[in-house]
Amino acid sequence: MKDCSLFIVSGKVWTFGDNCDTGQIVPGRYIPVTDSHELAKHAFEDVAPNFVKEVQKGDIVVAGTNFGCGSSREHAPKALKFAGVSAVVAESFARIFYRNALNIGLLAIPVFGIRKETKQGDLLEIDVTRGIVKNCTRNKTFKFVPYDQFIIDMLAEGGITKYTLKMLEKND
Numbered sequence: 001m002k003d004c005s006l007f008i009v010s011g012k013v014w015t016f017g018d019n020c021d022t023g024q025i026v027p028g029r030y031i032p033v034t035d036s037h038e039l040a041k042h043a044f045e046d047v048a049p050n051f052v053k054e055v056q057k058g059d060i061v062v063a064g065t066n067f068g069c070g071s072s073r074e075h076a077p078k079a080l081k082f083a084g085v086s087a088v089v090a091e092s093f094a095r096i097f098y099r100n101a102l103n104i105g106l107l108a109i110p111v112f113g114i115r116k117e118t119k120q121g122d123l124l125e126i127d128v129t130r131g132i133v134k135n136c137t138r139n140k141t142f143k144f145v146p147y148d149q150f151i152i153d154m155l156a157e158g159g160i161t162k163y164t165l166k167m168l169e170k171n172d
Contacts, residue, residue: 011124019066055083067097113142132144
């Protein structure tokens with residue numbers, strides 16, 4: 001078990017509304033792209049054309065309800081992760097996006113009330129192990145149910161594949 005007591009991320013906010021689907025996150029025309037870094041160049045291309053040019057490593061996406069609905073492809077969370085996004089905080093997630101994000105090591109955190117209380121460019125700080133999101137710009141704090149230890153360990157390793165490989169090595 002990894003000590004993740006200091007598992008805190010912070011970054012500038014990018015806001016999106018309700019029902020932001022996987023086709024908005026990365027357009028379907030890029031499905032044939034297999035290189036994650038190339039895929040990242042097209043994140044939010046049709047809905048926020050400046051996103052890829054302006055996103056900074058560690059930035060955080062904040063959205064409304066049902067984030068990541070649509071297709072089940074892993075392309076959407078991969079595009080965000082490889083564009084530099086450290087976390088997606090939303091009112092709610094499409095279940096398949098949520099699991100795909102965690103599997104590749106991208107934080108996906110459901111937080112009720114976050115979208116209405118957060119604006120583009122705000123600074124957020126997320127304490128993953130304590131279940132706290134703080135909007136440093138607006139001095140507002142939100143709580144969420146912290147991940148189980150297994151998920152924290154998996155995220156700390158960078159996703160399910162790296163976590164599984166490490167566990168296999170450990171058991172040899």
